[in-house]
Amino acid sequence: MPDSLRQFKTEIFQALANPTRIAILDELREGELTVSDIVRRLEVEQSNLSQHLAVMRARQIVLARKSGSQVFYSVRDPLIFQILDLMRRYFQNQVSESIILLEESEHRSKIKGRRVASRRS
């Protein structure tokens, strides 16, 4: 595994490691939007949004198309959405595993409870 690949992965993960940026990408799932569209939808400060977009532009995650005084943004490669979706699956796995662990420990404490009860009688 070459070092350049790890460096690349690091930079993309880093660009994705922010809730606002993830929200931006989610908004762009259906297609391109202008900056002010996104401002309206996310209720975030314009300059803040612009900085987040700059981060993703720098990593080429997002493309900017200028039209008049507006700029339309879109994601360059929909594979990004697959990554986000995989992360959702990962989340679901963790949640269901946690539930299983929880149920198991509840089960054990019920058994323990019965043991204590019978000991008392």
Place this chain on the structure above:
Amino acid sequence: MPDSLRQFKTEIFQALANPTRIAILDELREGELTVSDIVRRLEVEQSNLSQHLAVMRARQIVLARKSGSQVFYSVRDPLIFQILDLMRRYFQNQVSESIILLEESEHRSKIKGRRVASRRS
């Protein structure tokens, strides 16, 4: 898309956004390893490695199993590797797209070169 999911994604991406941590996960693809195994393979400072492992332990990306005076680490959910692999595909996409763009621009500059040449003649 609930906020908690975005928060979760952010935290995992953040944990993955470091070349040493990606290297650690790559080492763990074949199965569990002790801390000193990883130190040897990655040639990284032991305390530094321990901190990286702590980061991934905190996010439950990695599990620690204690055996005597050693600690074996393993990845909790192999879905992590799928995410890493998707990122590799993403990298390859970008690279090949860049090559295409490069070839196109070379093509154009050859045409331009011919135009200039013909203009000069």
Place this chain on the structure above:
DNA sequence: TTAGCATATTAGTATTCGCTCATTTCCGTA
């Protein structure tokens, strides 16, 4: 019980990040 590995934790520091506020640049139009 002590010596010596294996691992974790802490302190200190330089760097990066994310935000707000202010300003700038660029474009369309009166």
Place this chain on the structure above:
DNA sequence: TACGGAAATGAGCGAATACTAATATGCTAA
């Protein structure tokens, strides 16, 4: 040309990160 809206950029600041060096904890074996 001047004005107003859209977007980008820059300064400043507190919080988080990554690293090194030093120290602590915990286990094993003499």
